[in-house]
Amino acid sequence: AQSVAQPEDQVNVAEGNPLTVKCTYSVSGNPYLFWYVQYPNRGLQFLLKYITGDNLVKGSYGFEAEFNKSQTSFHLKKPSALVSDSALYFCAVRGSMDSNYQLIWGAGTKLIIKP
Amino acid sequence: GAGVSQSPRYKVAKRGQDVALRCDPISGHVSLFWYQQALGQGPEFLTYFQNEAQLDKSGLPSDRFFAERPEGSVSTLKIQRTQQEDSAVYLCASSLSSSGSFTDTQYFGPGTRLTVL
Numbered sequence: 001a002q003s004v005a006q007p008e009d010q011v012n013v014a015e016g017n018p019l020t021v022k023c024t025y026s027v028s029g030n031p032y033l034f035w036y037v038q039y040p041n042r043g044l045q046f047l048l049k050y051i052t053g054d055n056l057v058k059g060s061y062g063f064e065a066e067f068n069k070s071q072t073s074f075h076l077k078k079p080s081a082l083v084s085d086s087a088l089y090f091c092a093v094r095g096s097m098d099s100n101y102q103l104i105w106g107a108g109t110k111l112i113i114k115p
Numbered sequence: 116g117a118g119v120s121q122s123p124r125y126k127v128a129k130r131g132q133d134v135a136l137r138c139d140p141i142s143g144h145v146s147l148f149w150y151q152q153a154l155g156q157g158p159e160f161l162t163y164f165q166n167e168a169q170l171d172k173s174g175l176p177s178d179r180f181f182a183e184r185p186e187g188s189v190s191t192l193k194i195q196r197t198q199q200e201d202s203a204v205y206l207c208a209s210s211l212s213s214s215g216s217f218t219d220t221q222y223f224g225p226g227t228r229l230t231v232l
Contacts, residue, residue, distance in 0.1 A: 032217060032218050034220070034221075036223075041225075042225055042226075043119070043206060043223035043224050043225045043226050044158070044206065044208075044223040045223070046220050046221070046222065049218075049220060051218045090157050090158075092157075094217060096217070098217075100171055100173065101148075101160075101163040101170060101171045101217075102160040102163075102171070102173075102174065103158075103160065103221070105157030105158050105159070106157050107156055107157050108155070108156065108157050
Protein backbone atom coordinates (compact mmCIF):
# COMPACT_ATOMS: atom_id res chain seq x y z
CA ALA A 1 0.00 0.00 0.00
CA GLN A 2 1.19 3.48 -0.76
CA SER A 3 2.27 5.62 2.15
CA VAL A 4 4.39 8.58 3.10
CA ALA A 5 6.11 9.21 6.40
CA GLN A 6 7.44 12.36 7.95
CA PRO A 7 9.23 10.93 10.96
CA GLU A 8 9.69 14.22 12.82
CA ASP A 9 6.70 16.07 14.22
CA GLN A 10 8.87 19.12 14.79
CA VAL A 11 12.27 20.36 13.71
CA ASN A 12 14.08 23.19 15.47
CA VAL A 13 16.85 25.08 13.70
CA ALA A 14 18.74 28.24 14.49
CA GLU A 15 18.48 31.03 11.94
CA GLY A 16 21.29 30.84 9.42
CA ASN A 17 21.85 27.12 9.91
CA PRO A 18 20.99 24.52 7.29
CA LEU A 19 17.68 22.73 7.67
CA THR A 20 16.41 19.31 6.66
CA VAL A 21 12.84 18.05 6.82
CA LYS A 22 12.60 14.33 6.19
CA CYS A 23 10.19 12.37 4.03
CA THR A 24 10.12 8.70 3.09
CA TYR A 25 7.57 6.97 0.91
CA SER A 26 6.23 3.69 -0.41
CA VAL A 27 4.36 3.56 -3.74
CA SER A 28 3.65 1.32 -6.71
CA GLY A 29 5.82 2.14 -9.69
CA ASN A 30 7.77 5.36 -9.98
CA PRO A 31 7.08 8.02 -7.36
CA TYR A 32 5.81 11.50 -8.01
CA LEU A 33 6.82 13.56 -4.98
CA PHE A 34 5.74 16.98 -3.79
CA TRP A 35 6.54 19.38 -0.96
CA TYR A 36 4.08 21.99 0.25
CA VAL A 37 4.24 24.57 3.02
CA GLN A 38 1.35 25.80 5.12
CA TYR A 39 1.35 29.01 7.11
CA PRO A 40 -1.25 29.53 9.88
CA ASN A 41 -4.80 29.95 8.60
CA ARG A 42 -3.69 29.68 5.02
CA GLY A 43 -3.86 27.06 2.34
CA LEU A 44 -1.03 24.92 1.13
CA GLN A 45 1.62 26.54 -1.03
CA PHE A 46 3.60 24.49 -3.52
CA LEU A 47 7.38 24.41 -3.00
CA LEU A 48 8.74 21.84 -5.43
CA LYS A 49 8.18 18.46 -7.01
CA TYR A 50 10.07 15.51 -8.41
CA ILE A 51 8.62 13.75 -11.42
CA THR A 52 11.66 12.48 -13.29
CA GLY A 53 15.20 13.51 -14.16
CA ASP A 54 17.77 15.15 -11.92
CA ASN A 55 17.58 13.86 -8.36
CA LEU A 56 18.18 17.33 -6.94
CA VAL A 57 15.14 19.52 -7.35
CA LYS A 58 15.20 23.25 -6.69
CA GLY A 59 12.06 25.06 -5.67
CA SER A 60 10.62 28.22 -4.25
CA TYR A 61 12.12 30.36 -1.47
CA GLY A 62 15.55 28.73 -1.74
CA PHE A 63 14.34 25.25 -0.88
CA GLU A 64 15.59 22.12 -2.58
CA ALA A 65 14.97 18.41 -2.19
CA GLU A 66 16.93 15.32 -3.08
CA PHE A 67 15.26 12.24 -4.46
CA ASN A 68 16.97 9.05 -3.29
CA LYS A 69 15.47 6.00 -4.93
CA SER A 70 17.42 3.41 -2.94
CA GLN A 71 16.40 4.95 0.37
CA THR A 72 12.90 5.87 -0.88
CA SER A 73 13.38 9.35 0.49
CA PHE A 74 12.74 12.90 -0.60
CA HIS A 75 14.14 15.17 2.09
CA LEU A 76 13.58 18.91 1.94
CA LYS A 77 16.60 21.11 2.52
CA LYS A 78 17.68 24.71 2.69
CA PRO A 79 21.27 25.88 3.17
CA SER A 80 20.48 28.81 5.46
CA ALA A 81 17.24 29.00 7.42
CA LEU A 82 15.21 32.16 7.89
CA VAL A 83 12.81 32.89 10.75
CA SER A 84 10.13 33.34 8.09
CA ASP A 85 10.57 29.68 7.09
CA SER A 86 8.79 28.70 10.28
CA ALA A 87 5.67 26.85 9.15
CA LEU A 88 4.15 23.42 8.66
CA TYR A 89 5.65 21.35 5.86
CA PHE A 90 3.94 18.51 4.06
CA CYS A 91 5.33 15.83 1.80
CA ALA A 92 2.94 14.16 -0.66
CA VAL A 93 3.33 11.30 -3.11
CA ARG A 94 1.57 9.18 -5.65
CA GLY A 95 2.87 6.29 -7.68
CA SER A 96 2.91 5.95 -11.45
CA MET A 97 0.98 2.70 -11.16
CA ASP A 98 -1.67 3.98 -8.79
CA SER A 99 -5.13 3.48 -10.19
CA ASN A 100 -6.75 6.39 -8.42
CA TYR A 101 -6.34 10.14 -8.43
CA GLN A 102 -5.24 10.59 -4.86
CA LEU A 103 -2.15 12.21 -3.50
CA ILE A 104 -1.05 10.58 -0.28
CA TRP A 105 0.02 13.12 2.31
CA GLY A 106 2.33 12.97 5.26
CA ALA A 107 1.21 14.16 8.67
CA GLY A 108 3.36 17.25 8.43
CA THR A 109 6.47 18.56 10.15
CA LYS A 110 6.43 21.77 12.10
CA LEU A 111 9.57 23.74 11.37
CA ILE A 112 10.63 26.29 13.96
CA ILE A 113 13.46 28.65 13.13
CA LYS A 114 14.84 30.44 16.16
CA PRO A 115 16.50 33.86 15.81
CA GLY B 116 -3.26 36.17 -11.57
CA ALA B 117 -6.14 35.00 -9.43
CA GLY B 118 -5.59 31.86 -7.46
CA VAL B 119 -8.07 29.38 -6.07
CA SER B 120 -10.68 31.01 -3.90
CA GLN B 121 -13.03 29.45 -1.38
CA SER B 122 -16.04 30.75 0.45
CA PRO B 123 -16.98 31.15 3.14
CA ARG B 124 -13.65 31.20 4.93
CA TYR B 125 -15.31 30.28 8.19
CA LYS B 126 -18.57 28.50 8.82
CA VAL B 127 -20.24 27.64 12.10
CA ALA B 128 -23.12 25.21 11.92
CA LYS B 129 -25.35 23.63 14.47
CA ARG B 130 -25.38 19.86 14.46
CA GLY B 131 -27.90 18.66 11.95
CA GLN B 132 -27.73 21.67 9.66
CA ASP B 133 -26.78 21.43 6.00
CA VAL B 134 -23.79 23.44 4.72
CA ALA B 135 -22.47 24.30 1.28
CA LEU B 136 -18.84 25.19 0.65
CA ARG B 137 -17.80 26.85 -2.58
CA CYS B 138 -14.60 26.60 -4.59
CA ASP B 139 -13.56 28.79 -7.52
CA PRO B 140 -10.59 27.16 -9.22
CA ILE B 141 -7.99 28.88 -11.31
CA SER B 142 -9.54 29.76 -14.66
CA GLY B 143 -8.94 27.06 -17.24
CA HIS B 144 -7.94 24.38 -14.77
CA VAL B 145 -9.43 21.07 -15.73
CA SER B 146 -8.85 19.14 -12.51
CA LEU B 147 -10.38 19.97 -9.15
CA PHE B 148 -9.83 18.23 -5.82
CA TRP B 149 -11.48 18.49 -2.43
CA TYR B 150 -9.61 17.61 0.76
CA GLN B 151 -10.47 17.50 4.44
CA GLN B 152 -7.78 18.59 6.87
CA ALA B 153 -8.08 17.95 10.58
CA LEU B 154 -6.14 20.18 12.96
CA GLY B 155 -2.44 19.42 12.82
CA GLN B 156 -2.85 16.71 10.20
CA GLY B 157 -2.21 16.34 6.51
CA PRO B 158 -5.01 16.70 3.98
CA GLU B 159 -7.24 13.71 3.33
CA PHE B 160 -8.55 13.26 -0.18
CA LEU B 161 -12.31 13.53 -0.59
CA THR B 162 -13.11 13.70 -4.28
CA TYR B 163 -11.79 14.55 -7.73
CA PHE B 164 -13.38 16.22 -10.78
CA GLN B 165 -12.14 16.34 -14.33
CA ASN B 166 -14.16 19.16 -15.83
CA GLU B 167 -17.74 18.38 -14.75
CA ALA B 168 -17.18 14.66 -14.31
CA GLN B 169 -16.66 13.35 -10.81
CA LEU B 170 -14.12 10.61 -11.46
CA ASP B 171 -13.26 9.67 -7.91
CA LYS B 172 -15.38 10.08 -4.81
CA SER B 173 -13.80 7.31 -2.83
CA GLY B 174 -12.71 9.64 -0.05
CA LEU B 175 -16.13 11.01 0.83
CA PRO B 176 -16.66 9.78 4.39
CA SER B 177 -20.39 9.18 4.18
CA ASP B 178 -23.42 9.68 2.00
CA ARG B 179 -23.98 12.95 3.82
CA PHE B 180 -21.17 14.40 1.72
CA PHE B 181 -21.91 15.42 -1.84
CA ALA B 182 -19.88 17.41 -4.35
CA GLU B 183 -20.70 18.82 -7.75
CA ARG B 184 -19.10 20.85 -10.53
CA PRO B 185 -21.94 21.21 -13.01
CA GLU B 186 -20.27 23.48 -15.55
CA GLY B 187 -16.72 22.35 -15.09
CA SER B 188 -15.58 25.40 -13.19
CA VAL B 189 -17.02 26.31 -9.78
CA SER B 190 -17.50 23.41 -7.39
CA THR B 191 -19.64 23.01 -4.31
CA LEU B 192 -19.12 20.58 -1.47
CA LYS B 193 -22.32 19.97 0.44
CA ILE B 194 -22.57 18.32 3.81
CA GLN B 195 -26.00 17.30 4.98
CA ARG B 196 -27.03 16.86 8.61
CA THR B 197 -23.64 17.98 9.89
CA GLN B 198 -22.04 16.15 12.80
CA GLN B 199 -19.36 17.30 15.20
CA GLU B 200 -16.84 15.00 13.56
CA ASP B 201 -17.26 16.99 10.35
CA SER B 202 -15.45 19.91 11.97
CA ALA B 203 -12.31 20.45 9.92
CA VAL B 204 -10.77 22.65 7.27
CA TYR B 205 -12.00 21.84 3.79
CA LEU B 206 -9.45 22.56 1.10
CA CYS B 207 -9.99 22.85 -2.60
CA ALA B 208 -7.20 22.51 -5.15
CA SER B 209 -7.06 22.77 -8.92
CA SER B 210 -4.54 21.71 -11.52
CA LEU B 211 -4.19 22.55 -15.17
CA SER B 212 -4.63 19.36 -17.10
CA SER B 213 -6.35 16.04 -16.98
CA SER B 214 -3.90 13.68 -18.61
CA GLY B 215 -1.13 15.15 -16.50
CA SER B 216 -3.12 15.37 -13.34
CA PHE B 217 -0.96 12.74 -11.73
CA THR B 218 2.10 14.94 -12.04
CA ASP B 219 0.59 18.39 -12.28
CA THR B 220 1.03 20.78 -9.42
CA GLN B 221 -2.11 21.26 -7.38
CA TYR B 222 -2.82 24.84 -6.36
CA PHE B 223 -4.75 25.22 -3.14
CA GLY B 224 -7.30 27.68 -1.92
CA PRO B 225 -7.19 29.11 1.62
CA GLY B 226 -9.75 26.61 2.86
CA THR B 227 -13.04 26.80 4.71
CA ARG B 228 -12.89 26.16 8.42
CA LEU B 229 -16.08 24.37 9.43
CA THR B 230 -17.05 24.18 13.07
CA VAL B 231 -20.06 22.09 14.00
CA LEU B 232 -21.50 22.82 17.43
